[in-house]
Amino acid sequence: MSNSTALPGSSLDAGRRVRELAEATDGRTVDVLVVGLGATGAGAALDAAARGLDVVAADAHDLAFGTSRWSSKLIHGGLRYLASAQFDVAHESAVERGVLMTRTAPHLVGAQPFVLPLTSLVSRAQASLAWAGFRAGDMLRLAARTPRQVLPAPRRLSATEARHLAPAVRADGLRGGLLSWDGRVTDDARLVTALARTAAARGARVLTRLRVVRMTGSGAVVRDELTGEEGEIRARAVINATGVWAGELVEGIRIRPSRGTHLVLRSERLGALPAGLHVPVPGETNRFVLVLPQGDGRVYVGLTDEPVEGPVPDVPEVPESDIGFLLDVLGSVLDVPVRRDEVVGAFAGLRPLLDTSGDGAHDGTQARTADISRRHAVLTSDDGVTTIVGGKLTTYRRMAQDAVDAAVAARGLSAGPSPTAALPLVGAAAPERLRGLPAPRRLVRRYGTEAVAVHALAAGDPALAETVLPGHPVTRAEILWAARHEGALDESDLLDRRTRIGVVPEDRTRALKTARESLAQAATV
Numbered sequence: 001m002s003n004s005t006a007l008p009g010s011s012l013d014a015g016r017r018v019r020e021l022a023e024a025t026d027g028r029t030v031d032v033l034v035v036g037l038g039a040t041g042a043g044a045a046l047d048a049a050a051r052g053l054d055v056v057a058a059d060a061h062d063l064a065f066g067t068s069r070w071s072s073k074l075i076h077g078g079l080r081y082l083a084s085a086q087f088d089v090a091h092e093s094a095v096e097r098g099v100l101m102t103r104t105a106p107h108l109v110g111a112q113p114f115v116l117p118l119t120s121l122v123s124r125a126q127a128s129l130a131w132a133g134f135r136a137g138d139m140l141r142l143a144a145r146t147p148r149q150v151l152p153a154p155r156r157l158s159a160t161e162a163r164h165l166a167p168a169v170r171a172d173g174l175r176g177g178l179l180s181w182d183g184r185v186t187d188d189a190r191l192v193t194a195l196a197r198t199a200a201a202r203g204a205r206v207l208t209r210l211r212v213v214r215m216t217g218s219g220a221v222v223r224d225e226l227t228g229e230e231g232e233i234r235a236r237a238v239i240n241a242t243g244v245w246a247g248e249l250v251e252g253i254r255i256r257p258s259r260g261t262h263l264v265l266r267s268e269r270l271g272a273l274p275a276g277l278h279v280p281v282p283g284e285t286n287r288f289v290l291v292l293p294q295g296d297g298r299v300y301v302g303l304t305d306e307p308v309e310g311p312v313p314d315v316p317e318v319p320e321s322d323i324g325f326l327l328d329v330l331g332s333v334l335d336v337p338v339r340r341d342e343v344v345g346a347f348a349g350l351r352p353l354l355d356t357s358g359d360g361a362h363d364g365t366q367a368r369t370a371d372i373s374r375r376h377a378v379l380t381s382d383d384g385v386t387t388i389v390g391g392k393l394t395t396y397r398r399m400a401q402d403a404v405d406a407a408v409a410a411r412g413l414s415a416g417p418s419p420t421a422a423l424p425l426v427g428a429a430a431p432e433r434l435r436g437l438p439a440p441r442r443l444v445r446r447y448g449t450e451a452v453a454v455h456a457l458a459a460g461d462p463a464l465a466e467t468v469l470p471g472h473p474v475t476r477a478e479i480l481w482a483a484r485h486e487g488a489l490d491e492s493d494l495l496d497r498r499t500r501i502g503v504v505p506e507d508r509t510r511a512l513k514t515a516r517e518s519l520a521q522a523a524t525v
Helices: 014-024 037-052 079-083 087-106 124-143 157-163 188-199 245-247 320-331 394-409 431-437 440-459 476-485 491-500 505-523
Strands: 028-033 055-058 110-117 156-158 176-187 205-207 210-216 220-225 230-240 257-264 276-280 288-293 298-302 343-356 376-380 387-389
Touching: 014 205, 014 230, 028 037, 028 220, 028 376, 037 055, 037 188, 037 394, 055 188, 055 210, 055 230, 055 491, 079 124, 087 176, 087 394, 087 505, 110 157, 110 288, 124 257, 124 276, 156 157, 176 491, 188 394, 188 491, 205 376, 210 230, 230 394, 245 257, 245 343, 245 387, 245 440, 257 320, 276 298, 288 320, 298 320, 298 491, 320 343, 343 387, 376 394, 387 394, 387 505, 431 440, 431 476, 476 505
Parallel strands: 028 055, 028 230, 055 205, 110 276, 230 387
Antiparallel strands: 110 176, 156 176, 210 220, 220 230, 257 298, 257 343, 276 288, 288 298, 376 387
């Protein structure tokens, strides 16, 4: 399958990386260097490239290697921010959710139903407060002008209806439920991949495995992590979008990471789940554990919000205390509680919250990380580096726009306003076109219009139509597509980010051989 099956110029592969790395370090000066290829960094690369700027975007690891692959996969409408009177953040979230669902990524972002079971642990006062919140969330939808057919209205459920949507919930004492809707991305790492590829189609050089060793407002010294060779990228503007690692590259940036942990269960453990669950955390008025069916034989249960001290690891570890907390809260609503040995995987992400607490940041009087504002901040260092921190997955586009606006202004670049609120990502199309594509629905939800090409790979070769491992829907064709078009350079890229096979260690081990074979096959084309 040639690159012509993908959006022209969007295919990322090992050969393109070699060519564009040589170009980026040949002594020329580019307009913008973006450091970090999570959602915000990839979004900034797209934003700058879409304005006609010459862009290089680099990451020491892979697309979505850090926080952007560890989210709850939700595109929040801002409801939780209303409760803490962060009205501007709530409205911004609702607007950005609408942009993704209706314009830029309707193939990846859709409506997700949630049931809040009204068990004996939920008082009538708590239920009334939650219902008022859901109604307020619907007002946010209206203010953001997201159509009702995109996000349905919340409603009350009878006990029978609640059990139908959440059959694993304990029937004893169940007096009904509350049904609400929010945005849901099929896969956060796939969203980042789409952003990076759309930026590449606009001319950005997207370079993974390229570590920034030193950075100033006029460029960076970089090291190719595959060869060990060092070089220099000269740039008129530099954007630091490295999230929780931002303070390691620019002095004066203080981040208070907050750990969000998720458990991975096999789907059969909780049975059919037509909707996700909101499970109230005992003793909290506005905090829930989420149960999120993934459609791939797994269910995620999350999440925590715990401060993290000390050096920031590449991949955060999941402490047993987080696992115990999530199992306890989940068990409060189930007929049969989940045992520890039924947890087949777990992952944690670190939210890059800006520390604004001053010199007394560690005196024990500061707010919990759960209480820190999710507002993003754009900061410019003395030598001209623009850093974007804070925020969340939902608002990545606005964060990227603000970062590029600031860099353009600070460095005197010539560029127009951001066009990204109306710029479709790779694979995007109107819902009616997506529904009519001759490809399986699961592929359409992951690849959009490119699902036809991925499906054609499998149709043309029976071996590629086989699943990578029993019980998981990802096919060998999808693995090959990731290596040929989505910038996957090794097995970890394929199993841990382009697909989510790797979140279950046992499944990852079983799939390694196929991943290696696909990389070898891609290299022969």
